[in-house]
Amino acid sequence: MRLRDKVAIITGAARGIGLATAIRFAEEGARVVLCDIDESAGHHLAEAEVKRISSASFFAKLDVTDRTAAGLLAQKVAQEFGRIDILINNAGVTADAQLLKMTEDQWDRVVDVNLKGIFNCTQAVAAIMVEQGRGKIVNAASVSGLYGNFGQTNYSAAKSGVIGMTRVWARELGRKGICVNAVAPGFIQTEMTRKVPEKVKTMMTGRTPLGRMGTPRDVANAYLFLASDEADFINGAVINVDGGLVV
Numbered sequence: 001m002r003l004r005d006k007v008a009i010i011t012g013a014a015r016g017i018g019l020a021t022a023i024r025f026a027e028e029g030a031r032v033v034l035c036d037i038d039e040s041a042g043h044h045l046a047e048a049e050v051k052r053i054s055s056a057s058f059f060a061k062l063d064v065t066d067r068t069a070a071g072l073l074a075q076k077v078a079q080e081f082g083r084i085d086i087l088i089n090n091a092g093v094t095a096d097a098q099l100l101k102m103t104e105d106q107w108d109r110v111v112d113v114n115l116k117g118i119f120n121c122t123q124a125v126a127a128i129m130v131e132q133g134r135g136k137i138v139n140a141a142s143v144s145g146l147y148g149n150f151g152q153t154n155y156s157a158a159k160s161g162v163i164g165m166t167r168v169w170a171r172e173l174g175r176k177g178i179c180v181n182a183v184a185p186g187f188i189q190t191e192m193t194r195k196v197p198e199k200v201k202t203m204m205t206g207r208t209p210l211g212r213m214g215t216p217r218d219v220a221n222a223y224l225f226l227a228s229d230e231a232d233f234i235n236g237a238v239i240n241v242d243g244g245l246v247v
Helices: 016-027 039-051 067-081 104-132 153-174 198-207 216-227
Strands: 007-011 031-036 058-061 086-089 135-140 178-185 238-241
Touching (some): 007 016, 016 031, 016 216, 031 067, 104 178, 135 153
Parallel strands (some): 007 031
C-alpha cells in the first residue's frame, strides 16, 4: 500500500473530488481526516463510506476560512495520531459572473475559500510538519488559474494565487523536508460542473483531446501520486489533470 499508516487531512472531503480522494487514500492504507463545512454530508455519507475501508479515519467539521478553527484542527489531528503526513487542500467554491456583473460578495467568497482557506490550513499544518522534518502538501489549483476562464474573474484569480503560493512554499519548506505541489484539474464531473449549461459542457469536451470530462477519481489519483513516497523529489510542480485541454 502506497500510504500505509500515513495520516492525511483532506479538505472539501464530503463529496466530489475530496470524497474520491479520501476513498482512494483509505484504499492505500492512509488514516484520513475528512474535513468539510457540510457536517451532514460529512458525517452521514462520507465518513461512513471511508470508515468501511479505514476504521481509523473520521470526519471533522471545518470552515477553511476560519484561521482559529484550522489551527485547532491541526493540533487535534497531531495529538490524535502523533503526526500529520499529508495535507490535501481541496476545498473550493465558485460564484461565476462576468466582470461588470460580479458582486463584492461573489469576489470575497471565492477568494476567501479558494485562496485564504489554503493559506490558513497550510500555515497551521506546515508548522507541525516542520517539527517532524517531513510532509506532503498538495493544493487544488485549476486550469482556470493557468489560462483564465470566461466569467471567472474571482475563481481564476484565486487559483492563479494558489499556484503562486505553491511555488513560494516549495522554496521555503523544501529545505525543511516538505514537498509542496499543486494539481490543476480541467473539466471534471462534479456538483460544481453540473450547474454548467449543456452547450458549454459539449464545447469543453470537444476542446479536450481525450474527448471526455474527467472523473473525481482521475484527480484523486494525481493527489495520491504527489502524496506518496514516489513523488519525494517533486516539489513546486503543477500537474494538469485535464485530458490535454491545456497543452
